């Protein structure tokens with residue numbers, strides 16, 4: 001196994017711990033949580049917090065593991081083996097999307113107040129960037145925070161917010177300098193959801209990721225202390241762009257193990273299923289197609305590991321993390337399509353895991369920055385734009 005070159009005994013022990021956690025605490029409940037269109041985030045995160053799994057790479061001073069991102073990579077790969085994508089996505093929101101800026105740029109007081117409960121699994125976090133009229137174009141967000149003494153007064157709306165109906169805190173990107181548009185004048189602010197004026201306007205019904213709750217949120221004169229601002233006022237866009245790099249790498253790390261699981265499941269199915277008196281796997285076309293997917297998956301895993309190396313070394317991984325996210329989205333779709341095809345009708349029924357994977361995998365090319373946005377970043381960084 002190639003992973004032995006990257007992961008030592010401690011990593012492997014963590015891998016086994018997380019694998020057992022997924023087998024015992026997530027997989028037995030997936031059917032019920034998918035049907036309920038929500039999973040109990042507080043209960044599950046509490047269990048993860050007790051095992052120290054929600055802040056492996058965050059400072060020990062605030063309850064974290066004080067480890068480097070290789071450990072988080074192991075966690076993400078194993079969480080991605082869950083029999084649905086919704087719960088892994090929610091966990092990644094907590095660890096890799098809503099809290100990296102807080103961990104990196106928060107004050108000691110902020111980390112004690114907000115990061116510690118996130119790491120201990122006592123508080124559920126969301127990341128609030130997208131809006132009804134601003135998804136790919138983050139610079140078009142309109143939710144604004146106006147200063148009133150030592151408080152912000154927040155008005156606006158956020159859309160597509162994962163964990164949105166059960167979060168205790170939202171890491172919210174808002175405009176703080178009165179401008180209507182543009183990259184400048186945004187700030188990241190931690191907003192408690194028990195604040196007056198905060199409401200969940202709607203829980204969205206989605207084609208996949210059913211166990212994850214996704215919501216439209218509304219802010220109507222929500223007062224939040226200015227002390228909840230992460231980093232310098234007006235730096236929110238830059239902090240969010242940095243946070244996106246971790247999010248994109250995390251998404252790619254999680255997705256590879258999901259793909260691996262589905263390819264192995266398909267190989268097994270093709271061994272057992274006979275057509276024309278032969279196991280399906282005896283068809284060279286099927287062998288070749290599956291081996292081609294395995295090869296691409298292996299290549300993606302190595303791109304992920306390269307990103308982790310750069311990240312741990314403190315180097316900018318924007319280009320490579322964008323490539324990994326792009327490839328992850330495209331390859332997940334291909335794996336879903338090819339593997340479903342080789343399952344025949346069994347791929348199309350709900351009793352079999354294939355249909356859920358097919359629906360869940362489609363998000364990879366949209367969430368956290370669509371494929372075209374990744375291509376735009378790569379084109380810019382590689383100097384293809386005038």
Ligand SMILES: Cc1cc2nc3c(=O)[nH]c(=O)nc-3n(C[C@H](O)[C@H](O)[C@H](O)COP(=O)(O)OP(=O)(O)OC[C@H]3O[C@@H](n4cnc5c(N)ncnc54)[C@H](O)[C@@H]3O)c2cc1C
Nearest residue numbers: 127128129130134135136160161162366367368369370372
């Ligand atoms: C299930 C789910 C969970 C999510 N969770 C969160 C969350 O927790 N927090 C959060 O803030 N957001 C979240 N999102 C939002 C997600 O990040 C956005 O959906 C995504 O960034 C795309 O934005 P959009 O949907 O507004 O699409 P749009 O910006 O309207 O774009 C539509 C499509 O147009 C194309 N496109 C856009 N711009 C260009 C371009 N310049 N060139 C070429 N093509 C382009 C792309 O194909 C894109 O998919 C979530 C979304 C989903 C579906």
